[in-house]
Structures are given as C-alpha cells and as structure tokens.
Amino acid sequence: MFSREFGDQAEVGLSSDALRLAHTWSDYSVGVAAQLEKAGFALNGTNLLVRREVPIGAGLSSSASIEVATVLALAEESGLSIDRTRLARICQQAENGFVRDALWDHGSVYFAAPARESCFDAPLPLATVCTSANSRIR
Numbered sequence: 859m860f861s862r863e864f865g866d867q868a869e870v871g872l873s874s875d876a877l878r879l880a881h882t883w884s885d886y887s888v889g890v891a892a893q894l895e896k897a898g899f900a901l902n903g904t905n906l907l908v909r910r911e912v913p914i915g916a917g918l919s920s921s922a923s924i925e926v927a928t929v930l931a932l933a934e935e936s937g938l939s940i941d942r943t944r945l946a947r948i949c950q951q952a953e954n955g956f957v958r959d960a961l962w963d964h965g966s967v968y969f970a971a972p973a974r975e976s977c978f979d980a981p982l983p984l985a986t987v988c989t990s991a992n993s994r995i996r
Contacts, residue, residue, distance in 0.1 A: 859884055861908040872901065879956070883908070886921050887928040889956030893948045894932060904935040925949040 860867040861883055868884035872895050879885050887906065894901055908924065929945050932938075940948075 859887055859906040859908060863908075863910055883924070885956065886924045886952070889952030890925050890928045890949055891932055892956060893952040894929065894938075896951075897948060899933075899938055899940070900936065901932055902936045904932065906931060921953060922949065925952055 859869075864883050866882065866884075868880065868882065868888070870884070870888050870891070872891055880888075887908070891901060906928065908927075910920065910924065913920065926946070926949055929949055933940055933945065
C-alpha cells in the first residue's frame with residue numbers, strides 16, 4: 859500500500875498470526891484485510907494506492923472511508939461477491955477489533971450517494987433530519 863498524502867508505504871503479509879498495529883494510516887486497511895480473511899474470504903495479493911478526499915479528523919468518517927474503499931478494492935481484486943451490509947460490518951469489525959469505532963460511519967460511507975445525506979440503520983424519531991458539515995477544526 860502506498861499513501862500519496864502521507865508519502866508512506868506499508869507491506870503486510872496476512873498469513874502472519876503476528877499482525878500488530880503500526881499506529882499509522884495503514885492500520886485501517888490492514889484491519890479490513892485481516893477481518894476479510896478471518897471471515898473466511900481468500901484474498902489475492904494486491905497493490906493499493908491510497909488517495910483521499912475526505913479530510914482526516916474532520917468528523918466525516920475518514921477512517922470508515924479508507925476501510926470501505928479498501929474492502930471494495932480487495933473484494934474486487936480477489937473476485938469476491940459479498941453483500942454490502944456484510945462488507946460494512948467487516949469494516950466495523952476491523953475498526954472495533956483492530957483499530958476502533960461504530961457501524962454508523964461504515965454504513966453511511968458504504969451506502970452514500972454524491973450530494974446526498976445518509977442515515978444508516980439508526981433508531982431515530984421520524985422527524986429527524988441528518989446533516990453534516992466540515993468545520994475544518996481539529
């Protein structure tokens with residue numbers, strides 16, 4: 859994996875039982891790959907170029923975005939056909955089990971459409987309106 863924004867690369871062998879957090883941007887993608895394999899999906903080796911448009915730390919699901927992009931790329935490269943909700947849950951497990959967070963972010967990113975808000979599987983009152991904004995404040 860290579861990240862343009864961080865000017866950094868990471869190489870991981872998933873067959874290793876010794877996967878550990880590197881405490882870098884790559885943990886999110888590694889966690890997704892590890893969870894796919896743990897769920898019984900065989901992955902092909904691949905090269906990933908990570909390029910982001912979601913600002914990091916802006917409260918707009920940047921970690922969920924990289925996880926969903928990774929799971930989609932790995933599934934396609936490995937010829938896997940997996941239900942969208944299951945893929946979102948695999949991303950959630952990667953973040954909770956390998957890094958941290960909740961399904962709301964992953965479901966919202968996975969089911970998002972351009973210029974449209976997304977409320978995903980949340981017990982909200984009928985009159986609830988979902989909005990998001992990037993204040994660019996960290």
